[in-house]
Amino acid sequence: MDAPLVRKPVQSRTAGFWRVADQFPALREVAERAVDIGSGDGHLCAELKCAGWPVVVGVEASATRTARARALYPEIPFYDGTLAKAALGEDSFDLVVMESVIEHLPAPLIQLREIKKLTRTGGRLVVTTPNMDSGHFRLLGRRWTGMLAPHAHIFLFTASSLRTALERAGFRVETVGSFDLEPYTSRQLIARLLSGDIKGALWRTHQELGTAYGHFIHQEPMLYAVGRTQ
Numbered sequence: 001m002d003a004p005l006v007r008k009p010v011q012s013r014t015a016g017f018w019r020v021a022d023q024f025p026a027l028r029e030v031a032e033r034a035v036d037i038g039s040g041d042g043h044l045c046a047e048l049k050c051a052g053w054p055v056v057v058g059v060e061a062s063a064t065r066t067a068r069a070r071a072l073y074p075e076i077p078f079y080d081g082t083l084a085k086a087a088l089g090e091d092s093f094d095l096v097v098m099e100s101v102i103e104h105l106p107a108p109l110i111q112l113r114e115i116k117k118l119t120r121t122g123g124r125l126v127v128t129t130p131n132m133d134s135g136h137f138r139l140l141g142r143r144w145t146g147m148l149a150p151h152a153h154i155f156l157f158t159a160s161s162l163r164t165a166l167e168r169a170g171f172r173v174e175t176v177g178s179f180d181l182e183p184y185t186s187r188q189l190i191a192r193l194l195s196g197d198i199k200g201a202l203w204r205t206h207q208e209l210g211t212a213y214g215h216f217i218h219q220e221p222m223l224y225a226v227g228r229t230q
Contacts, residue, residue, distance in 0.1 A: 013051075015044040016099050016128045019179040020224045026174075027126065027226070031094035035059060035118065037083065038101035042069030045076050053095070059086050083114055094123045102165075103129045103153035112169035119229045125171055131178050131223035132156045135213030140206060162225045171227025178220035180211065 021027035030052040036044050039058030049056045058078040060066045066080035079086035096115055102108045115125055130153070131137070136144050157165070159176045166173050192201040211221070 013047050014182075015047060016179065016222060016224070017044055017097050017126060018047070019222075020126055020128065020177075020226065023177055023179065023224075024175050024226055027095075027124070031123075033057075033093045033120075034095040034097070035088065035093045037096065037098045037115070039069060039078060040065050042073045042076060042078060044097065044099065045069070045078070046073045048095075048097075049073075049076060057088065057093075059083060059088075083111070083118070088118055090117045091120050093118050094120055096123070096125045098125070099128045100130075102127055102162075103155055103157065106154055108155055109165055109168055112165060112171070116170045116229060121229050123229050124174075125166070125227045125229075126224065127162065127166070127227075128179075128222055128224045129157050129162065131158070131219060131221055133158045133219045133223075134178065134210070134221045135215070135217055135219055136207070136210035136221045138217075138219075139213045140210045144210070157223060159223060159225075162223055166225055166227040169227075170229075172230050174226045174228050176223070176225045178218075179222050179224060180215075180220045181222065 017027070028051075032053075033055040034045075034048050034053045035057045036048070037059045039045055039060045040062075042058050045056045045058045056076055058066075058069055058076060060069065060078060060080055061082070063080040066078050069076070069078045079088075096119055098115070102111070105111050112125075119125060159178070163173050163176050189201055189204060192204065
């Protein structure tokens with residue numbers, strides 16, 4: 001059964017991009033054209049549109065998710081398939097966002113070079129990906145949370161390797177850092193226990209220990225890099 005369509009409040013800014021913008025405020029500056037590569041159900045595109053970007057485009061590999069995005073946000077153009085299929089044109093965008101995508105690509109450097117062609121001079125690329133220096137990975141290893149699990153991805157990145165990838169693709173890296181995920185509340189944990197999901201509660205507790213360790217060593221579970229064209 002298909003999941004129900006849920007249009008998020010666009011003012012909520014739930015995407016990881018906004019957590020990067022909190023640390024690198026230049027990303028709050030609005031220009032003309034933005035594209036989200038790996039746009040999923042289209043929520044970030046809608047948030048960028050609400051933030052004032054005149055033109056926002058989404059590209060998503062999954063035809064099913066693209067169809068959902070079109071149904072949720074018919075005012076925004078979404079393309080399914082590859083960047084080549086989307087044929088967006090060179091020097092087209094002031095902002096390119098790629099959230100939790102690069103780790104799934106079989107040839108990330110080739111993809112980054114293609115993205116650079118899309119980006120106008122002075123435009124920015126924002127990449128987020130699981131952080132292999134994080135407290136989660138260092139403490140939990142293969143018990144790392146399913147969303148970030150190393151075994152589910154093709155390439156794994158540290159701050160150093162992500163910086164190197166963007167530089168080799170021709171971007172000038174402005175900043176690299178890490179950010180946390182949505183906090184898991186004590187109420188949610190208690191609800192799991194009361195439902196009888198003891199195993200799930202123990203697993204979640206392990207994840208929170210990873211979060212605490214990440215805070216201690218200043219390495220949060222999600223990594224980001226911002227590159228700029230010259």
